[in-house]
Amino acid sequence: MPPQASESSLSPNNPPVDDAQVHAARNGCSTMTQFDPNELARRSMVRRKSFLVEFLDTKGPPQILVVMILLAIGFGATIGVVPAVTTDRYARLNHGYKDLQECSSWVVKPEECLAGSSDAQNAAAIESLVSNTFTFIMSSLLGAISDEVGRRGILLLGLSMSCTSTICLVLMQIIPRMSPNWYYIARASSGLVNWMAICLSCLSDVLPPKWRAAGFGMLLASFSLGIAFSPLLAVFLNHFYVSVVSVCILAVAWLVMFFFLPETLPRAVAAEAKRRRESERHAEATRWGRTVHMLGRPLRELSILNRNTFFQLLAALAFFSGMVSQADQTLLLYYLEERLAFNDKDIAKMFLLMGTLGILVQGVLIKPFIYCVGEKYVIVLAFLVGSFHNVLYGIASEKWEIFISISLASFVGMSFPTISAIKANNVAENEQGRIQGALYSIQALAAGTGPMILRFVYQFTKESSFPGPGTMWLVAAFFYLIATCFALLLPSEKANSRQPRRNGYEELSDEDDSIRESLL
Numbered sequence: 001m002p003p004q005a006s007e008s009s010l011s012p013n014n015p016p017v018d019d020a021q022v023h024a025a026r027n028g029c030s031t032m033t034q035f036d037p038n039e040l041a042r043r044s045m046v047r048r049k050s051f052l053v054e055f056l057d058t059k060g061p062p063q064i065l066v067v068m069i070l071l072a073i074g075f076g077a078t079i080g081v082v083p084a085v086t087t088d089r090y091a092r093l094n095h096g097y098k099d100l101q102e103c104s105s106w107v108v109k110p111e112e113c114l115a116g117s118s119d120a121q122n123a124a125a126i127e128s129l130v131s132n133t134f135t136f137i138m139s140s141l142l143g144a145i146s147d148e149v150g151r152r153g154i155l156l157l158g159l160s161m162s163c164t165s166t167i168c169l170v171l172m173q174i175i176p177r178m179s180p181n182w183y184y185i186a187r188a189s190s191g192l193v194n195w196m197a198i199c200l201s202c203l204s205d206v207l208p209p210k211w212r213a214a215g216f217g218m219l220l221a222s223f224s225l226g227i228a229f230s231p232l233l234a235v236f237l238n239h240f241y242v243s244v245v246s247v248c249i250l251a252v253a254w255l256v257m258f259f260f261l262p263e264t265l266p267r268a269v270a271a272e273a274k275r276r277r278e279s280e281r282h283a284e285a286t287r288w289g290r291t292v293h294m295l296g297r298p299l300r301e302l303s304i305l306n307r308n309t310f311f312q313l314l315a316a317l318a319f320f321s322g323m324v325s326q327a328d329q330t331l332l333l334y335y336l337e338e339r340l341a342f343n344d345k346d347i348a349k350m351f352l353l354m355g356t357l358g359i360l361v362q363g364v365l366i367k368p369f370i371y372c373v374g375e376k377y378v379i380v381l382a383f384l385v386g387s388f389h390n391v392l393y394g395i396a397s398e399k400w401e402i403f404i405s406i407s408l409a410s411f412v413g414m415s416f417p418t419i420s421a422i423k424a425n426n427v428a429e430n431e432q433g434r435i436q437g438a439l440y441s442i443q444a445l446a447a448g449t450g451p452m453i454l455r456f457v458y459q460f461t462k463e464s465s466f467p468g469p470g471t472m473w474l475v476a477a478f479f480y481l482i483a484t485c486f487a488l489l490l491p492s493e494k495a496n497s498r499q500p501r502r503n504g505y506e507e508l509s510d511e512d513d514s515i516r517e518s519l520l
Contacts, residue, residue, distance in 0.1 A: 055215060058206045060264040064199055065222040067261065070253035071159075072226025076355075077246040078169060080231050080347035081239045083120060083333050085173060086180040090123075091116025093179060107341050114338065120180065121334045125451040127184040128330050131191030132448030136441045139194045140301040143201060143437020147273040147430055150265045151202050156257060158195030163250045165190060170243045197433075197440040204424040204432040205264040210497055212424050213375060214367040216417030221363030224413070228355020231348040266429075273430040304431065304438050310494050314423060315442045317486035321383060321415060322443035323450030324390065324476040324483075328409070330451045331458075331472075332393070339469060340399055350406055357410035366414050374496035375418045379487045382415035387480035394470035394477070422495055450479070 055061050084104035091097035095112040103113035146154050165186035172178045200216060207215045233242045305315040336342040342350075369378050385408055392405035420436065427435045454472040461471040 054211060055207070055218060059262045060202055060206050061215065061218075063256070063261045064202060064219065067253050067257050068199070068219060068222040069226045070249055070256065072223040073230040074166070074226075074246045074249035074253060075162075076227040076230030076351065077233045077242050077249070078166060079227075079351065080234050080333065080344050081242050082169065082183070083117075083337055084344075085169065085239055086120040086123070086183065087113060087117045087334075087337070089116070089172065089178075089180050090119035093177070094119055104337065104343065109338070117334060117338045121331060121455065123180060123184045124330050124334065125455045127188045128326060128451045129448040130188040132326070132444035132446075134188070134191035135194050135444030136448070138192050139197055139441040139444060140304075140434060140438040142193060143197055143433035143435070143440070144273075144277075144301045145433075146198055146201060146265070146437075147433040148270055148277065150263045150270065151198050151205070151433070152257075152261060152263045154193060155195050155198050155202075155261070156254070158190075158193035158198065159250075159254050159257060161193055162190040162195065163247070163254065166243065166246050166250060170240070170247055173240045173243060191444065194437070194440055194444070197436045200420050200424075201433040201436045202264040204436070205266065205269070205429075209421075209425045213370055213418050213421035213497070216420045217362040217366040217414070220413060220417055221359045221361075224355045224358025224362060226355070228352050228359065231344075231351040234344040235348050269430045276430065301434055302438050302441055304427070304434055305442065310426065310491060311423075313486050313489050314419065314439060317379070317383075317483045317490075318419060318439050318443050319446040320479045320483035320486070321386070322446030323453070324386065324479050325412070325416075325443075325450075326447030327450045327454045327472075327476055328390075331454060335469075336402060340396070340402065342399070342402075346399060350403065353403060353406055354410060357407060358413055361410050362413050362417065366417065369414065370418065370497075374492060375422050376487065376490050376492055376495040378418050379415050379490075379495075380484055382412050382418075383480050383484040383487055385409075386412040386415075387477040387484070390473045390477040390480065394473035396470070421497070422490075425497055426494060450476075 084102065088097070088103040091103050091112045095115045097103065097110065097112035097116065099110070103109060103116060106113060109117070142154055165183055168183040168186045172180060172183055199219065203215045203219060204212060233245060237245065305311050333342070333347065336346075366378070369381075373381075389405045389408040389412070392401060392408070396402050396405060419439070423435045423439050424432055454476060457472040457475050458469060462469040464471075
């Protein structure tokens, strides 16, 4: 017998609300029913509250947010310190720079400092290539392993390895003859265990598909919160003390993760992933066959990206966008310090702007954007903005132009959590770590080759009058346009989490139940 409607819901003052009304209310559409002018805002608050309550009440996401903020402050504090310290050290060790004044303090830099900056940029590009090669090989494998043994241990290992580069930065400022190569070696080795992909898998374990993009955006918004304020430390402290504070904050983040982060992987999902792997291993009859099967596992885990055309398109757009995003992170600061005389205060302002807008975009705007146009066109919009802001990088000759470009760059941040949500929504629960790791591997391969290609372009154009040293950013803009084309080819029925059903409306969720109650 079907459930009876409540007496209150069938009273003359509360006529029944059908699914069409709920669907129209969800999309801000008008129906025959007259609504209170403030009803849309009230329903929006119901939806927002339901997501935030779900996110904060779930075991795992709140702890990850706290850790992410601490990591952002710890790593972000040294963003402006690393180019300054490594450039000065390379200038002294490799090019005979003897002045007591640091290279970063010059507006018009001596030739030795320019040569040191070139060495530092080359080292950063090589480090990015090596680190991302490690990530390409290991990320999918570690993601699949985390599907079997859990996320927590791999997260702790990855964070421990990531902290070693900051420790090397402190030591380099204590030991005058210590080469910056040690710092870049430590940075490169951290690519063996990519903790960000595991964090996304943690959220996929506990969040429903409809809230994964918003949840991933919240994760990155917390990172932006830390990034926004961390470079300010360099304004009040010298480079050495900033590095020491960074190490202390990273140690606190590790302790918070160790003592407070629960295991998010359900035991049943882990057991199913182990069963699948064991069945594949026992399919090999000989010991030699099992050995080859084990050695080939990293590449075999990557094969998930070749499962169908949809995953191939995701891999392609992730590759071309990844080439640019890593170059923006790796080379932009060196370029700005060398070409536009950015100092610690300028970098602090830049990251304050980036972080503040990142919080707004990833923590507030991404959910309504996805709600209005779907995940597919959010990615398209983000990539088009990315192409435009890289063009602005290329033609900028004043600092204020860079700040405008940075403001636009914040909107590109919508692409990463959206792509991560799309891939999480299109695989089984026992493949969450595998798919996050596999697509991270592709992005890592792109992130390793992107800075190298752009550095190659820079070497051949930096002395030319037109288009000049900014040519590499124009090439980066072209890569974003290629990624946009692949995003446009994504099938909407797989890319978008909200799709029409047989009756012409979307399947009603618990979110819609809240809307129904507000309409009654």
